[in-house]
Amino acid sequence: MRNWLLWQSPANNKKTTDGTLPLTNTPKRPLTLRDVSEASGVSEMTVSRVLRNKGDVSAATRQKVQDAAKRLGYVPNKIAGALASQRVNLVAVIIPSLGNMVFPEVLSGISETLEDTGLQPVVGVTDYLPEKEEKVLFEMLSWRPSGVIIAGLEHSEASQAMLQQAGIPVVEIMDTDGEPIDHCVGISHRRAGRKMAEEIIAAGYKRIGFMGTKMPLDHRARKRFEGFTRTLAKAGIEIADQEFYSGGSALAKGREMTAKMLERTPDLDFLYYSNDMIGAGGLLYLLEQGIDVPGKVGLAGFNGVELLDGLPRQLATMDACRRDIGVKAAQIIAALNAGDAVPDGPIVALDPTLAAGDTLRR
Amino acid sequence: MRNWLLWQSPANNKKTTDGTLPLTNTPKRPLTLRDVSEASGVSEMTVSRVLRNKGDVSAATRQKVQDAAKRLGYVPNKIAGALASQRVNLVAVIIPSLGNMVFPEVLSGISETLEDTGLQPVVGVTDYLPEKEEKVLFEMLSWRPSGVIIAGLEHSEASQAMLQQAGIPVVEIMDTDGEPIDHCVGISHRRAGRKMAEEIIAAGYKRIGFMGTKMPLDHRARKRFEGFTRTLAKAGIEIADQEFYSGGSALAKGREMTAKMLERTPDLDFLYYSNDMIGAGGLLYLLEQGIDVPGKVGLAGFNGVELLDGLPRQLATMDACRRDIGVKAAQIIAALNAGDAVPDGPIVALDPTLAAGDTLRR
DNA sequence: TTGAAAGCGCTAACAG
DNA sequence: CTGTTAGCGCTTTCAA
Numbered sequence: 001m002r003n004w005l006l007w008q009s010p011a012n013n014k015k016t017t018d019g020t021l022p023l024t025n026t027p028k029r030p031l032t033l034r035d036v037s038e039a040s041g042v043s044e045m046t047v048s049r050v051l052r053n054k055g056d057v058s059a060a061t062r063q064k065v066q067d068a069a070k071r072l073g074y075v076p077n078k079i080a081g082a083l084a085s086q087r088v089n090l091v092a093v094i095i096p097s098l099g100n101m102v103f104p105e106v107l108s109g110i111s112e113t114l115e116d117t118g119l120q121p122v123v124g125v126t127d128y129l130p131e132k133e134e135k136v137l138f139e140m141l142s143w144r145p146s147g148v149i150i151a152g153l154e155h156s157e158a159s160q161a162m163l164q165q166a167g168i169p170v171v172e173i174m175d176t177d178g179e180p181i182d183h184c185v186g187i188s189h190r191r192a193g194r195k196m197a198e199e200i201i202a203a204g205y206k207r208i209g210f211m212g213t214k215m216p217l218d219h220r221a222r223k224r225f226e227g228f229t230r231t232l233a234k235a236g237i238e239i240a241d242q243e244f245y246s247g248g249s250a251l252a253k254g255r256e257m258t259a260k261m262l263e264r265t266p267d268l269d270f271l272y273y274s275n276d277m278i279g280a281g282g283l284l285y286l287l288e289q290g291i292d293v294p295g296k297v298g299l300a301g302f303n304g305v306e307l308l309d310g311l312p313r314q315l316a317t318m319d320a321c322r323r324d325i326g327v328k329a330a331q332i333i334a335a336l337n338a339g340d341a342v343p344d345g346p347i348v349a350l351d352p353t354l355a356a357g358d359t360l361r362r
Numbered sequence: 363m364r365n366w367l368l369w370q371s372p373a374n375n376k377k378t379t380d381g382t383l384p385l386t387n388t389p390k391r392p393l394t395l396r397d398v399s400e401a402s403g404v405s406e407m408t409v410s411r412v413l414r415n416k417g418d419v420s421a422a423t424r425q426k427v428q429d430a431a432k433r434l435g436y437v438p439n440k441i442a443g444a445l446a447s448q449r450v451n452l453v454a455v456i457i458p459s460l461g462n463m464v465f466p467e468v469l470s471g472i473s474e475t476l477e478d479t480g481l482q483p484v485v486g487v488t489d490y491l492p493e494k495e496e497k498v499l500f501e502m503l504s505w506r507p508s509g510v511i512i513a514g515l516e517h518s519e520a521s522q523a524m525l526q527q528a529g530i531p532v533v534e535i536m537d538t539d540g541e542p543i544d545h546c547v548g549i550s551h552r553r554a555g556r557k558m559a560e561e562i563i564a565a566g567y568k569r570i571g572f573m574g575t576k577m578p579l580d581h582r583a584r585k586r587f588e589g590f591t592r593t594l595a596k597a598g599i600e601i602a603d604q605e606f607y608s609g610g611s612a613l614a615k616g617r618e619m620t621a622k623m624l625e626r627t628p629d630l631d632f633l634y635y636s637n638d639m640i641g642a643g644g645l646l647y648l649l650e651q652g653i654d655v656p657g658k659v660g661l662a663g664f665n666g667v668e669l670l671d672g673l674p675r676q677l678a679t680m681d682a683c684r685r686d687i688g689v690k691a692a693q694i695i696a697a698l699n700a701g702d703a704v705p706d707g708p709i710v711a712l713d714p715t716l717a718a719g720d721t722l723r724r
Numbered sequence: 725t726t727g728a729a730a731g732c733g734c735t736a737a738c739a740g
Numbered sequence: 741c742t743g744t745t746a747g748c749g750c751t752t753t754c755a756a
Contacts, residue, residue: 028529030506032733043743048735056741073527078504079444080733083748087735088441098466107460111487120501123485125473139482142440144392165435167390251672281672288674310613310643312650394749405727410751418725442749445732449751 031074040068051076082144091333092140093121094150096128096218100250100277101305102322103151106173109326110149117334119146128217130156141166147333153178154219169336171329174320175220176349185328185348189220192318192352193227196272196300199354201232203361205270205298207240208232211257211282212274214244221274224302228272241265245278254281262297269297276301276308279315283359287312299359314357321350393436402430413438444506453695454502455483456512458490458580462612462639463667464684465513468535471688472511479696481508490579492518503528509695515540516581531698533691536682537582538711547690547710551582554680554714555589558634558662561716563594565723567632567660569602570594573619573644574636576606583636586664590634603627607640616643624659631659638663638670641677645721649674661721676719683712 036051037044042065049055050065051074057065068074082088093110095103110121122145124136137150137159147169153176155163163170163181170182177190200208210228212221229239241261245253254273258281262268273279279301286293293299293313301308304319328348335342356362395413399406404427411417412427413436419427430436444450455472457465472483484507486498499512499521509531515538517525525532525543532544539552562570572590574583591601603623607615616635620643624630635641641663648655655661655675663670666681690710697704718724 028527030529034733044733045735045744046742049742052735054735058741061741073523075500075503075524075528077506077733079441079450079506080748081735082441083445083750084733084735086748098460098469099463101461104460104466138437141437144439144441161435162437165390166437167392249668249671251669253672255672284672284674306611307613309611310615310617310646312646396749406749407727407751408725411726414751416751420725423725439749442732443751445734446749446751448732 030077031072032077033074035072036065036069036074039072040064042068088144088146089119090143090145091119091121091330092124092137092143092145092148092150094124094126094133094136094140094148096126096151098123098125100275101307102303102320105322106151106326109323110330113327113330114334117330117337119330119334119337121149121330126151128215130159130217134159134162137162146337147171149173149329149333151175152219153180153184169333171332173325173329175223176347177223180346183329183332183342183344183346183348185325185332185350187321187325187350187352188227189223190227192302192320193224193229194231195352195354196224196302196318197228197231197235199356199360200270200272200298200300201235201237203298206237207265207268208237208270208272209261209265209268210239210242210272210274211254211261211278212242212244214246224274240268250275250277251281251284254278255285256281258282258285271297271299273299273301276303276305276315276317279317280308280311283311283313283315294359294361298361304355308357313359314355316357316360317355318352319355320352324350392439393434394439395436397434398427398431398436401434402426450506450508451481452505452507453481453483453509453511453692454486454499454505454507456486456488456495456498456502456510458488458513460485460487462637463669464665464682467684468513468688471685472692475689475692476696479692479699481692481696481699483511483692488513490577492521492579496521496524499524508699509533511535511691511695513537514581515542515546531695533694535687535691537585538709539585542708545691545694545704545706545708545710547687547694547712549683549687549712549714550589551585552589554664554682555586555591556593557714557716558586558664558680559590559593559597561718561722562632562634562660562662563597563599565660568599569627569630570599570632570634571623571627571630572601572604572634572636573616573623573640574604574606576608586636602630612637612639613643613646616640617647618643620644620647633659633661635661635663638665638667638677638679641679642670642673645673645675645677656721656723660723666717670719675721676717678719678722679717680714681717682714686712 033044033047037047042061046057046061047065050057050062097103114121124140126133126136134156141162149171151174153172172180172184174186176184176186176188241264243257243261245257271282273282279299283299286297291297300316302318304317308315332342395406395409399409404423408419408423409427412419412424459465476483486502488495488498496518503524511533513536515534534542534546536548538546538548538550605619605623607619633644635644641661645661648659653659662678664680666679670677670679694704
């Protein structure tokens with residue numbers, strides 16, 4: 001029920017540029033096809049065809065309809081259209097957060113790719129909470145989207161069930177360490193952790209500290225940590241110190257944690273950060289302290305965020321292929337949706353590449 | 363048309379945890395109320411009532427229905443529901459970008475506030491392009507949302523018309539320098555620029571450089587700049603140098619621009635940046651060069667982003683009240699939607715507060 | 725407390 | 741090329 005009484009736009013009686021008054025002063029009722037039909041003297045069906053560019057319509061009729069639609073300011077009702085056609089051009093995109101640069105980049109990959117497919121991404125945010133993921137998923141599925149792109153391979157049983165029952169393409173993104181419901185596109189975080197460990201070992205570092213987020217539900221960070229420690233263990237190295245934070249400015253936290261850790265364990269010669277932002281904080285701290293980087297202490301982060309370009313020194317990091325993940329996932333959805341075959345198998349694993357920067361000696 | 367042929371979930375034949383097989387192996391058709399009705403032996407209408415908690419239903423029937431719905435994994439079809447009830451619980455939120463920390467914060471303010479109103483924010487991104495804003499707005503309005511929250515007071519004529527005709531609450535956010543269609547919540551960017559100028563003048567700086575984005579369509583940045591220069595002019599000061607960038611890492615750009623500008627105009631004693639990120643880049647550069655901040659050169663940015671907390675020195679900035687803007691805007695939409703009166707007038711101007719940090723001498 | 729009938733605004737399918 | 745008819749899956753309204 002809309003509150004017609006309260007709804008009084010102060011701009012309601014503004015003149016349009018050509019000096020005419022707005023068309024309606026009667027309580028606004030959204031226009032329907034019928035209104036356009038009547039205004040143009042063309043049947044509803046034909047109006048519908050014109051407005052959707054579907055089927056053959058004579059140029060003259062088309063013109064009449066378009067004029068009328070424009071003049072009235074008709075906005076089609078997609079709800080009715082979707083119900084009638086059983087077709088919704090929405091793609092649900094479910095991600096844990098918008099706060100760090102990582103997901104926005106995935107999103108831009110998705111939306112650019114979807115741009116000329118007629119599909120529209122719609123974003124839901126879970127805050128890394130499985131219950132919230134469930135809620136968001138349920139909510140989005142109730143709009144009967146044409147596909148789902150969802151971060152991670154770990155979902156509650158209910159979420160899994162919903163995704164399977166939905167009968168639409170599902171692409172799980174960011175991670176490939178696990179079994180996808182349908183398709184997945186991402187990187188292996190275990191492998192990313194391993195690769196970084198190998199690099200560090202090869203560079204001769206021995207006393208390694210780790211800093212990350214206090215998030216048991218961030219499965220990808222966990223997998224990176226696992227891959228990292230296992231590879232170190234194989235080389236007979238154990239993490240010498242570790243610390244986890246939550247909340248606050250990541251840059252500041254990186255700074256603080258680094259200070260604390262170095263005080264506690266002064267002989268550390270390498271610091272591995274679970275994300276670039278805290279890594280950057282650590283880097284700034286070490287430089288201020290006049291500590292030789294990477295001579296005395298080496299550093300590395302994770303993600304390859306653009307921010308790093310502006311730092312005094314280039315932090316070593318690993319690119320998580322965020323944009324590409326978005327693009328690829330969207331391509332799969334688009335293909336499936338068009339009835340095309342998907343060239344890739346169910347798992348598309350991108351290769352996280354190391355950027356050694358200036359904080360990892362070679 | 364869904365591609366049933368291609369759609370073969372590899373996980374389709376997975377067992378559930380209790381060992382049973384998934385319920386359907388027939389080609390998946392989304393379930394309807396009727397399915398639940400048949401499975402529970404209760405009329406569709408009553409099922410509908412139970413699922414919406416509407417109207418009185420006996421505890422026994424309610425239980426039967428809920429069991430059936432859960433067992434089948436029924437997900438209601440909001441499209442049909444919305445069409446029938448003429449009510450959509452969506453709020454369109456239209457913003458220029460997700461890339462910088464500013465809009466995500468607004469969003470979190472909005473979604474938190476909307477959380478317990480039954481309204482769902484849906485985000486559209488315009489990339490600061492009026493044509494895109496028009497497209498996004500049209501697209502979103504065609505879903506007949508219950509309200510619109512849209513960044514900025516400047517819209518194309520077509521957008522203005524759509525917003526007025528929509529017959530739903532509209533809150534324009536971020537800016538208050540102009541005339542809102544319905545309601546607006548934000549800060550006065552002219553005032554923000556003026557305030558900063560006053561502060562700088564009071565501190566005795568005289569040779570002032572400005573750096574910003576090359577975005578004629580970022581009206582808020584433009585207004586800040588105007589407020590800033592006008593106030594300086596009144597004190598007989600003219601901007602001594604200015605530069606605008608586009609694209610790339612803001613931090614890196616801030617660094618580059620600062621270096622270039624200081625080379626070109628070495629006697630500058632203050633640098634005003636249109637956003638914190640380039641300001642941070644400039645700050646890092648100056649510190650590296652061993653330049654006395656704020657003794658020799660003072661600095662200020664804009665936005666009050668969290669990132670600044672981790673910098674070696676606290677950049678002077680002005681808080682843009684991003685979260686509060688989101689919260690307030692959502693409150694207005696929610697109130698209007700519930701038919702409640704809105705306590706505030708059409709314009710809610712928040713007060714941008716200065717954080718002098720360590721880069722602006724007092 | 726429950727059910728039956730009548731649409732919501734649009735499009736698929738067919739007939740002219 | 742254009743129009744008619746019959747729903748899409750749900751909720752509103754009214755009657756039982």
